[in-house]
Each structure stands twice: as structure tokens, then as C-alpha cells.
Amino acid sequence: MSTPGIGADQRGDKGGGSSATFRKIGDGAANVVVREPGRFFALCLDTGRAVFQWPFQWREFVQQAWFIVSVTVVPTMLVAIPFGGILSLQVGGLIRQLGAQSYTGATAVVAIVREASPLVTSLLVAGAAGSAMCADIGSRKIREEIDAMEVLGINPLHRLVVPRMFACAFVALFLNGLVSVVGLLGGYFFNVMLQGGTPGAYLASFNAIAQLPDLLQAEFKAFVFGITAGLVAAYKGLNAKGGPKGVGDAVNQTVVITFMLLFVENFLISTLYFQFVPSKGM
Amino acid sequence: MGVEIRVEGLTKSFGRQVIWQDVSLTIPAGEISVLLGPSGTGKSVFLKSLVGLLKPDRGHIWIGDRDLPYLPEGQLYETRKLFGVLFQDGALFGSMNLFDNIAFPLREHTRKSESEVKRIVLEKMDMVGLLGAEHKLPGEISGGMKKRAGLARALVLDPEILLVDEPDSGLDPVRTAFLNQVFIDLNAQIGATFLIVTHDINTARTVPDNIGLLYQRHLAMFGPREMLLSSEEPVVRQFLNASKIGPIGMSEEKDESELEAEAKMGHDPGKLPSIPPQQMPSNGLLRAGMHAPGAWCAAHGVTPPPGSFVDDLGRNWVEEWPRYVASMAPVGASSAGQPGGMPPGGPGQFPGNPPPGRPGGGAGY
Numbered sequence: 001m002s003t004p005g006i007g008a009d010q011r012g013d014k015g016g017g018s019s020a021t022f023r024k025i026g027d028g029a030a031n032v033v034v035r036e037p038g039r040f041f042a043l044c045l046d047t048g049r050a051v052f053q054w055p056f057q058w059r060e061f062v063q064q065a066w067f068i069v070s071v072t073v074v075p076t077m078l079v080a081i082p083f084g085g086i087l088s089l090q091v092g093g094l095i096r097q098l099g100a101q102s103y104t105g106a107t108a109v110v111a112i113v114r115e116a117s118p119l120v121t122s123l124l125v126a127g128a129a130g131s132a133m134c135a136d137i138g139s140r141k142i143r144e145e146i147d148a149m150e151v152l153g154i155n156p157l158h159r160l161v162v163p164r165m166f167a168c169a170f171v172a173l174f175l176n177g178l179v180s181v182v183g184l185l186g187g188y189f190f191n192v193m194l195q196g197g198t199p200g201a202y203l204a205s206f207n208a209i210a211q212l213p214d215l216l217q218a219e220f221k222a223f224v225f226g227i228t229a230g231l232v233a234a235y236k237g238l239n240a241k242g243g244p245k246g247v248g249d250a251v252n253q254t255v256v257i258t259f260m261l262l263f264v265e266n267f268l269i270s271t272l273y274f275q276f277v278p279s280k281g282m
Numbered sequence: 283m284g285v286e287i288r289v290e291g292l293t294k295s296f297g298r299q300v301i302w303q304d305v306s307l308t309i310p311a312g313e314i315s316v317l318l319g320p321s322g323t324g325k326s327v328f329l330k331s332l333v334g335l336l337k338p339d340r341g342h343i344w345i346g347d348r349d350l351p352y353l354p355e356g357q358l359y360e361t362r363k364l365f366g367v368l369f370q371d372g373a374l375f376g377s378m379n380l381f382d383n384i385a386f387p388l389r390e391h392t393r394k395s396e397s398e399v400k401r402i403v404l405e406k407m408d409m410v411g412l413l414g415a416e417h418k419l420p421g422e423i424s425g426g427m428k429k430r431a432g433l434a435r436a437l438v439l440d441p442e443i444l445l446v447d448e449p450d451s452g453l454d455p456v457r458t459a460f461l462n463q464v465f466i467d468l469n470a471q472i473g474a475t476f477l478i479v480t481h482d483i484n485t486a487r488t489v490p491d492n493i494g495l496l497y498q499r500h501l502a503m504f505g506p507r508e509m510l511l512s513s514e515e516p517v518v519r520q521f522l523n524a525s526k527i528g529p530i531g532m533s534e535e536k537d538e539s540e541l542e543a544e545a546k547m548g549h550d551p552g553k554l555p556s557i558p559p560q561q562m563p564s565n566g567l568l569r570a571g572m573h574a575p576g577a578w579c580a581a582h583g584v585t586p587p588p589g590s591f592v593d594d595l596g597r598n599w600v601e602e603w604p605r606y607v608a609s610m611a612p613v614g615a616s617s618a619g620q621p622g623g624m625p626p627g628g629p630g631q632f633p634g635n636p637p638p639g640r641p642g643g644g645a646g647y
Contacts, residue, residue, distance in 0.1 A: 145376065
């Protein structure tokens with residue numbers, strides 16, 4: 001018996017200084033531009049397939065939805081109130097100078113329902129729900145629970161990711177509604193109490209510019225944001241490595257990547273919306 | 283019982299780093315094999331490749347007539363049901379207590395009634411000595427208990443292949459010896475194919491039927507226990523004797539000058555230590571996969587080092603073996619392979635049965 005190949009090709013990888021640096025940079029760039037998005041897309045496709053696997057994990061879905069609600073509702077409200085207030089303050093002053101004070105309510109509805117509420121929802125979904133989900137899945141990955149699950153013949157995408165993704169989207173729908181209502185209440189309060197607006201005019205102008213499709217597109221955005229946040233959290237969590245620090249890094253990246261994606265998605269959906277749905281004339 | 287694993291030309295790399303290449307070996311059905319190797323030679327990666335958690339760059343892994351790395355997902359999940367895997371720290375689900383953890387595969391893959399699930403789970407927990415800890419969460423128990431619970435979970439579906447990743451890491455020697463005895467007894471009972479990845483030389487010398495050694499990105503050797511224990515190959519010899527003398531250095535391989543210095547110092551690997559007798563099942567069953575002591579040496583004209591196959595009580599197992607088999611044969615024929623089968627006389631019927639948890643007294647290491 002001999003030991004084949006002992007001593008061969010073992011120091012092959014220690015290339016010279018500068019070319020090694022370039023190679024490292026090249027590798028890093030390829031990773032960011034091609035490999036990571038590619039892997040993420042692959043995960044999205046796999047998850048899409050797992051959605052149609054029977055049976056749907058209702059229990060996990062309900063538990064996760066409840067968990068997401070518990071970490072997002074209070075912060076969402078606390079963010080929405082000053083948001084509505086600041087809109088009233090900023091726009092209210094300008095609109096009074098133009099002599100259109102009776103339209104304050106209309107601007108508040110347009111601003112909050114169309115843009116502010118999906119954005120606030122996205123902040124909370126990415127920051128609170130996404131990070132918590134990533135931390136959960138990442139720590140399971142580190143403890144080899146995910147591997148164990150696969151070995152036991154269970155697809156973690158079907159078991160863990162799909163219910164979380166839908167829970168996130170489901171809760172985002174309601175968060176969006178919550179932000180709209182709380183934001184409008186905040187705006188009303190600031191307009192009526194602090195800026196001396198009339199309650200009747202604020203309420204009466206509500207549907208002057210806004211229309212039902214505004215709300216529908218906002219809900220659509222919220223749903224898409226929820227799905228995106230769930231997928232990014234799952235992707236980063238399932239690829240966590242290197243112990244507890246790896247999980248921390250994954251959570252950090254989840255929040256940053258989700259923010260960026262959600263803002264881009266928000267922009268795209270708004271643009272398309274204006275193309276397809278004509279604005280209401282006054 | 284048990285399934286053969288045939289690995290052909292397996293190569294795995296992460297990025298530019300080659301983990302191992304052209305690994306070919308056949309893990310015989312129903313036998314216990316141990317995979318050794320210095321830290322960082324990719325033993326765990328090999329184990330994970332065998333269950334399809336990692337995809338090799340090249341090569342084949344044949345489980346029966348299925349080539350694991352190239353199976354479509356549905357078939358892969360189906361094939362994995364043949365496997366039980368014990369991960370390094372148990373990999374228990376943190377949100378479930380031990381009972382639910384161990385019942386998990388049963389509830390997922392079988393339609394057994396809850397009372398039957400309970401019976402099986404408690405039986406397996408008893409087997410690994412965890413009765414009474416059913417309601418503990420994985421966060422509340424020690425590493426050794428986690429490992430045993432992981433083993434119980436790997437066993438509930440009566441796997442054909444059991445892969446074990448470092449059963450001895452973080453475990454005291456007594457518990458390691460008990461766990462080794464559990465493996466041997468299990469193998470006698472369910473006849474599954476075992477592959478144990480370990481660093482523990484004592485385990486490697488006394489437990490398996492076959493030993494493999496990964497070194498320098500290659501499989502240095504794989505074969506019957508006696509073949510490796512009597513091998514003059516420097517790497518194998520150094521590793522199996524846990525010696526500083528030999529080609530394996532602290533980080534990787536020793537360089538020329540170090541080896542020369544070693545030679546000048548007059549370091550000599552010395553005589554081969556004797557081959558210890560293999561551990562026997564303590565449950566009175568005969569392991570179908572066990573090789574007769576000394577058979578390989580005799581067949582290949584190798585003279586085992588003096589004192590080989592002699593246990594603590596001074597019995598030579600080459601001579602004891604036929605008598606042992608004869609005393610077990612009627613039992614082995616009727617109840618080996620039946621879970622929980624006990625011979626009429628109970629365990630320890632043959633006086634030469636080494637006590638559980640005590641590997642035979644191999645001298646020289």
C-alpha cells in the first residue's frame with residue numbers, strides 16, 4: 001500500500017503578491033455581482049416550488065404571524081404617528097400660503113396612503129420581522145438543525161421558509177392598513193389641534209385626490225415587501241456560517257439588503273402604478 | 283440488512299481549496315467502519331457528502347443502485363430515509379423537548395399512533411440511557427446528553443446506514459466507551475452499516491471492522507482493521523499510534539529538514555504495537571459483519587505483533603473465536619437482526635464476553 005499523491009499539489013494556491021490581490025478583488029466582485037444574486041434567485045425559485053407542496057404548514061404560519069405581529073405592531077404605530085404629524089406640518093404651512101387649506105386632508109391621504117404607509121411598513125418589516133427571522137433561521141443553521149432536518153427527509157424551504165414568507169406578507173398587509181389609519185389620525189391631530197384647521201374640511205377633502213386604487217396598490221406593495229423580506233431573511237439565514245458572529249453578520253446584511261430591495265421595489269411599483277392608473281382630476 | 287456504500291473518484295473543493303480528491307472506497311454492508319484523519323482533512327465534509335448535504339465536484343456515491351449526488355430532489359429525500367445521522371453536537375431542534383425531537387421522524391414519516399410513537403421513543407431513550415429526561419429542552423442538557431439524544435433520534439426509523447460525526451468530541455472517556463459499546467450492540471441488533479468519523483485512537487483501534495485514513499487530500503488507506511493496525515506505512519502507523527514521529531507535522535506535513543533532524547536524533551518508530559482484540563456486543567448477539575480475529579493477518583501472511591488479540595484476562599481471541607461463535611451460533615441464527623432480541627441465556631452467557639464499555643486491553647498505546 002502506498003499513499004498516493006502525498007506531497008503533490010499541496011502548496012499550489014499560494015500565488016505571488018499582487019496577482020493574488022487582484023484575483024481576490026475579482027473574486028469578490030464576481031461574488032457580489034453574479035454569484036450571490038444568482039444563488040438568491042435559485043432560492044426564490046426553489047421556494048416558489050415548495051409553496052405548492054402539500055400540506056401547507058398552517059401551525060408554523062400562525063405562530064410566525066403572531067410572532068411578527070408581536071415584534072412590529074407597537075413600533076409601527078409609534079413611527080406612524082410622528083410621520084403623519086410631520087407631513088401635516090410640512091405640507092400644511094405651504095398649502096396655507098397657497099390658500100388651499102381645505103385640501104390639507106387630501107394631501108395627507110395621498111402622501112400617507114400612497115407612499116408613506118408602504119415605506120413605513122417596509123422599514124418595520126425589514127428591520128423587525130426580517131432581522132428576527134434571519135436570526136432564527138441562521139442560528140438553526142449554525143446548530144446544524146437545518147442539516148438534520150434535511151437528513152430526516154424534510155425540506156426546510158417547505159417547512160420553515162414558506163410559512164415564514166407568507167406570515168410576513170400577511171402581516172405586512174395589515175401593518176400597511178394600520179400605518180394608514182394611525183398616520184391619518186396623527187395628521188388630523190396636528191392639523192386640527194396645532195395648525196387650526198377645521199375638522200370638517202380635513203375629512204371632507206379625503207377623497208378629493210385619492211381613490212380606491214391608491215389603497216390597493218399600497219396593499220400590493222406591502223404584500224410584495226413581505227415576500228421579499230421573508231426571502232432575503234431566509235437566504236441569509238440559510239447561508240449563515242462561522243458561528244454566532246456569522247449569524248450576526250447575516251442579520252446585519254439582511255436588514256441592509258432588504259431595505260435596498262424594498263426601496264427599489266417601491267419605486268418600481270409606484271412608477272408602474274402611475275403609468276397604468278390615471279390620476280384623479282379635481 | 284445494511285446497505286453497501288460505494289464511493290468512486292469523489293472530489294470536493296470549496297472555491298480554490300481542494301478538500302480531498304479521488305476518494306474511492308467501498309463501505310461494506312452491515313460492518314462498522316471508522317474514518318480517521320488529522321484535523322481539517324474534511325472528514326465531516328465527507329460525511330455530509332455521503333448524505334447529499336454537500337454536492338461533490340466529481341465522482342459517484344452509490345447507495346444500492348442510486349447515485350446520490352445526481353438524484354433529483356424527490357428521490358434524494360426518499361433515499362435519505364435510509365440514513366440515520368448523528369451530528370457533532372446532536373443538532374437537536376431547539377424549540378422542541380427531547381421527546382418531541384426523537385418522535386419527530388416518526389411523526390413525519392410514519393402513520394403510527396401516538397401511543398406507538400411513545401413506546402418506540404421511550405425504548406430508544408432507554409437504549410441511550412436518557413429515560414426521565416423526556417421533557418427537557420436541548421438548551422438545558424449537557425453535550426453528552428445532546429449527543430445521545432441525537433443518536434436516539436437517528437435510530438427511531440431503524441436506518442440501514444448510520445453515519446456518526448465525532449461521537450467522542452467533548453465526551454469523557456467513560457461515556458465514550460459506553461457510547462462505543464452502544465454502537466457495537468446496535469450493529470449486532472439492527473445490522474446497519476456504520477461509518478464513524480473520529481479522532482479517538484482507542485475507538486479506532488478497538489471498535490471498527492474497517493478503518494480509513496484521510497491525509498493530504500487523499501484517502502491514504504482503507505481496509506480491514508488488522509490491515510491498518512499492522513501496516514508499516516508511515517502515515518498510518520504514526521496516526522494509529524498517536525505519535526509525534528512520522529510524516530504528519532503540527533500544521534500539515536513535516537518538511538525535509540524536520541524529517542532529517544528526526545532521523546539524526548535517532549527517533550525510530552519502533553516495533554509495531556500489538557493489535558488489541560475487537561470489542562464484542564454486550565447484548566449476547568453475534569455481529570454478522572464482524573471479521574474473525576487474525577483472519578486477515580493469516581490470509582495475507584502478516585505476522586501480527588506479539589501480544590496481539592490478547593484481552594485483559596489473557597485470553598487469545600484467535601483461539602477463543604471458534605468457541606465463541608459456536609456458543610453464539612444458535613442465537614445468532616434465530617434472533618440476530620431482530621431488535622431487542624435476547625438469547626435465552628441472556629448477555630454474558632459466554633465467559634469470554636468482555637464487560638460492556640471496556641475495550642480489550644491492547645498494549646502499546
